[in-house]
Amino acid sequence: MEAKIPPKPNPFAGRGWIRQGISFGLFMFVFNMAFDYFFYDENPSVGIALKSLPIWLAGGLVYGYVVKLVTPTDQSKGE
Secondary structure, rough: OOOOOOOOOOOOOOHHHHHHHHHHHHHHHHHHHHHHHHOOOOOOOHHHHHHHHHHHHHHHHHHHHHHHOOOOOOOOOOO
């Protein structure tokens, strides 16, 4: 008797890619603001933050969408 392994849910189904993309964009925004502060001795200003936040969020959404496109969704492989 062979045990059946239930398929894993696709984390990118529906709008999961948007959540992951925004999370990635926010992480990169915070990381880069801290990186500039610690390594270049630049104090983060509100102007720089307001300019870079939408750029990082848009980049995160592009990242999430590309990951959704390249992630295999066929769970029947390996059966």
